[in-house]
Amino acid sequence: MESNGTQFKSGLKDGIPIGLGYLAVSFTFGIMASGAGLNTWQAVVMSFTNLTSAGQFAALGIIQAGAPFAEMAVAQLIINLRYCLMSCSLSQKLKAGLPFFHRFLISYGVTDEIFGVSVCRPGMLSPFYSYGLMCVAVPGWTLGTLLGAISGDLLPARLLSALNVALYGMFLAVVIPPAKGNRILTCVILVSMVLSWLFTRIPALNHISSGFKIIILTILIAGAAAILFPLKEEQADEP
Structure with a gap:
């Protein structure tokens, strides 16, 4: 040892x-x-x-x-x-x-x-x-x-x-590689982008603070993905 x-x-x-x-x-x-x-x-x-x-x-x-x-x-x-x-x-x-x-x-x-x-x-x-x-x-x-x-x-x-553009480059570098081989993850990312945009456009939602927007979207999107597309046990154990 x-x-x-x-x-x-x-x-x-x-x-x-x-x-x-x-x-x-x-x-x-x-x-x-x-x-x-x-x-x-x-x-x-x-x-x-x-x-x-x-x-x-x-x-x-x-x-x-x-x-x-x-x-x-x-x-x-x-x-x-x-x-x-x-x-x-x-x-x-x-x-x-x-x-x-x-x-x-x-x-x-x-x-x-x-x-x-x-x-x-x-x-x-x-x-x-x-x-x-x-x-x-x-x-x-x-x-x-x-x-x-x-x-x-x-x-x-x-x-x-x-x-400041480097920040967005970092996010793209984190998101794009795993999304390439996973259609479900790609759909989740696209849905996240669309809903985030809607939160800035819909009058009833654009007054919500940025912190609660993150909370709401994270719970809704991640929760829906977990319910609709649960990982099988062997997938969850993969590194």
């Missing part, structure tokens, strides 16, 4: 691509946070304590809209609920007698990418391997935010506007 130090070094090595990817994406978040009125350290603390790109980007819109804290809390709960499922899955790879403080620290670093790397690692998951991943991924996400927030105060408005 590998020692704790070896596990930690393996985590550092496997976490390098994650950290570099986070650096690029969080740079855009830092720019947008600056544009939303957050100062540099508010943006950095937000990234360091959350580690959730979708939740953080959605939070900026809610902050700009001046929505109440309750709306922010519900929106974050819905958007980040997937991390509960990921944590449950990872818990099956941990030793039964692992102390609570290890489980607690590992849970802080559960993100889509860290989960993907961790769940594919053969054998039981060592907490020190997870710490290695986090020691690269978390600084990458936080440092990128810092650089983006600083750039938001220094770069010209036209250049910042151009850099």
